[in-house]
Amino acid sequence: MSGAGETGRPRSRGPAPDADELSRARARARQQIARFVMPVVMFAAAIVVWDRIVVWNGIPHYIMPRPGLVAETLIEDWPILADALANTLEITLGALVIATVGGVGLAILFTQSKWVELSLFPFAVVLQVTPVVAIAPLILIYVDSTSVALLICAWIVAFFPILANTTLGLNSADHNLQDLFQLYGASRWQLLRYLRLPTAMPYFLGGLRIAGGLALIGAIVAEFTAGTAGSGSGLAFRILEAGYRLNIPRLFAALILMSLAGIAIFLVLTLVSHLALRNWHESALGRER
């Protein structure tokens, strides 16, 4: 980035900062620290409150366990829970990959042919608006393999945001740039490769972030529907099982793992989005004030 700061956005190299600037800098620094400290403090406080409520009201552990017990269970039952987590994540990530490939592929097809879009888009909408809980039993009946059925359910919910966002992005290419491509005699493929796909990138990544959370929800909802009859032993299966056995600490532990998995997926996708867009897109740029 040679000379980037030379003219476009001059860094201030003027006289020494005055009191006003210093106080603003201090305020910024405080805000930076607060960003990390505040969530940690609030979470810790919430856990303490949870613990106190259980102790003061004498709530038995099979109704609501203390946080310490949940932590113990998490460690004790780790082999079982880790297995369940791995199974659920496998379904989630598999669904996300298929949703990405399918969603982007179909979006590209839509922009190449209005006819394809007109004929297929309604199906995508039907898939999206029908609650997956309602279709899951049918899918479980029709598909022999439970894990394939779970994969299909998770895919159904994850697919639409990617398709819808990518389609929007592919159609958002700057009109003057489109004219320029036409003027230079660009082929359809060049238009797609050099203009439409890069334009669609931020939209696609936004869709992907939504889809990541939805894929997890889809996988878990499908596992619930499959119930204990399912051969799969994902987190939802462990929750159902723990519920039947009144093993509430394990239920909580599974629930926490589920949340953590969701958060991890979100963070990873946010990072991917940031890395992909950091050079140019407004969403990934810090503002100098």
Next chain:
Amino acid sequence: MHEETGGGGEAAAPGDGTVVGLAGVGKTFAGGTVALEDFSLTVRRGEFVSLLGPSGCGKSTVLRIIAGLIAPSAGRVDWPGARDAAAHAISFVFQEPTLMPWATVFGNVHLPLRIKGVKAASARGPVIEALEKVGLEGFADAYPRELSGGMKMRASIARALVTKPRLLLMDEPFAALDEITRFRLNNDLLVLWRQLGWTVVFVTHSVFESVYLSSRVMVLAARPGRVVEEIAIDEPYPRDEEFRTSARYAQICRETSHALSAALGAGEGA
């Protein structure tokens, strides 16, 4: 120095150095808006022609028709030279820089060559040369967001000249820039024009800019867009700040302003 065309109708005669000729061109948009009516213009090799007029007079439509981006609903567009060669030697500069934000300055300037199948390695020479011409050497790896408005426009001009066009179409390229930057870019554009032997069709709504730059100004009236007056500006090049502050310049500007006012009146009367 005034020369009434009376809405002129002569077509481009081949072999007189005509780059492109528009004869009786009309454009009616789908909504029923008549953007252009019986519009004729002959652009000769090496000219700097400005289309000056109020908004809505179809200036941009003329450029788009010449560029082949939209088809006229009436009339002819003639390319007396080899049609294909001419068509492929056109570059377009828009009002906005119209750079791809995800690509570096190098990537943006490389684009026209990339579309023609020239890989980055072999395009390096021409791209850097184009950047040097507009004074952006050293900014090849910068992203558009890191540039000021004037520098973005320079990058846009570099992209236009990297294909070595014979005809450069410019659609109010400096309208969004501050005056100081605009003056500087006007000067640089004139230098490049003389140096590279371009033919330029320049759309503007600024009397001062059109007089400063052009060898010929076409004054357009709106609704429907048509030529109401053609003003040849016989002042010698190179033109510089000396010319910009001369009485002669002021006088031509005044005359052009009067023509434009008359065009506005004509537009309202129609």
